[in-house]
Amino acid sequence: MTWEKLKLILSIIYDLFFLLINIPWEIFKKFNPNKCKYKTGEQHEKDINEIAKTIANITKKNPNIEIVLDRQLGEGHSSRSTEYKKGKFRINISSLNSIIEINSKDKYVDVESLVTFEELCNETLKYNLLPCVIPEFKSITLGGAIQGIAIESSSFIYGSNGTIALVASARVQLIEATQWIHLKYIYYSKTSTFLESIQNTFDLRSHSTWIGDNQILDGIYFSNGNDNYNGIIAMSGGCVRSIPTKSSIYKENYFS
Ligand SMILES: Cc1cc2nc3c(=O)[nH]c(=O)nc-3n(C[C@H](O)[C@H](O)[C@H](O)COP(=O)(O)OP(=O)(O)OC[C@H]3O[C@@H](n4cnc5c(N)ncnc54)[C@H](O)[C@@H]3O)c2cc1C
Numbered sequence: 001m002t003w004e005k006l007k008l009i010l011s012i013i014y015d016l017f018f019l020l021i022n023i024p025w026e027i028f029k030k031f032n033p034n035k036c037k038y039k040t041g042e043q044h045e046k047d048i049n050e051i052a053k054t055i056a057n058i059t060k061k062n063p064n065i066e067i068v069l070d071r072q073l074g075e076g077h078s079s080r081s082t083e084y085k086k087g088k089f090r091i092n093i094s095s096l097n098s099i100i101e102i103n104s105k106d107k108y109v110d111v112e113s114l115v116t117f118e119e120l121c122n123e124t125l126k127y128n129l130l131p132c133v134i135p136e137f138k139s140i141t142l143g144g145a146i147q148g149i150a151i152e153s154s155s156f157i158y159g160s161n162g163t164i165a166l167v168a169s170a171r172v173q174l175i176e177a178t179q180w181i182h183l184k185y186i187y188y189s190k191t192s193t194f195l196e197s198i199q200n201t202f203d204l205r206s207h208s209t210w211i212g213d214n215q216i217l218d219g220i221y222f223s224n225g226n227d228n229y230n231g232i233i234a235m236s237g238g239c240v241r242s243i244p245t246k247s248s249i250y251k252e253n254y255f256s
Pocket residue numbers: 069071075076077078079113114134135136137139140141142143144145147148149150151152165166167168
């Protein structure tokens with residue numbers, strides 16, 4: 001047996017193993033859906049005042065103390081070592097885990113920083129609305145996305161990022177969404193043709209919806225040193241209200 005075949009078999013066994021050990025957890029999640037919490041604006045004020053009080057007390061005692069989030073390795077997606085947190089004051093923001101308001105008329109949501117994008121989207125979808133940028137990983141939190149990259153396939157229109165101290169909550173712009181997304185996968189053998197195609201096809205002006213074609217764009221560049229395999233697979237598309245009879249690929253869920 002060649003090494004390539006052995007690698008393929010081992011990767012299938014590896015995938016099967018993780019699929020099987022995940023089954024009990026998936027069943028548990030099905031019967032115990034992750035429900036997002038809600039709180040009033042007043043409660044939010046109380047909770048951030050508590051956090052502010054803790055910070056004021058600690059900085060009064062030690063004005064030079066550095067403050068870091070009390071998030072453990074494994075809780076978030078940061079690949080950075082947590083060594084830098086040693087000797088610093090860890091602020092606990094676990095109370096900031098709720099949605100404050102979904103305003104479907106003016107299309108925004110006021111949401112606290114520890115709410116994950118999965119929790120947020122599950123709630124906004126009840127109004128056929130979605131945050132205008134959604135990171136790929138469903139467990140990325142709002143605060144982490146704002147402080148991190150906060151990019152995804154709709155960022156060429158709506159993208160932003162920031163470094164703004166402690167994020168307690170944010171007002172997130174929502175856009176109209178549908179149950180279905182139409183995705184197109186196109187192979188480009190040259191980067192120049194990919195870039196040309198984007199320039200000719202995509203409208204970078206601001207939109208108010210993901211509905212229609214060319215609202216989202218993602219690309220993966222492949223290269224294994226062999227010229228035959230070089231190229232870019234571009235994925236583009238947008239929300240559609242119904243599935244055309246001659247459908248290509250339609251995906252019901254916003255997260256894989
Ligand atoms: C495999 C992988 C895939 C990824 N995919 C995407 C993607 O598709 N799109 C995308 O945009 N990003 C992506 N990221 C990057 C990710 O968004 C950032 O790492 C993000 O900061 C993670 O946020 P988190 O909620 O997991 O928070 P954490 O990992 O806990 O925190 C990340 C950083 O943000 C800071 N932070 C978190 N919350 C707050 C807050 N409330 N106030 C102040 N600072 C805070 C933390 O101190 C830390 O420095 C990916 C990362 C990995 C490792």
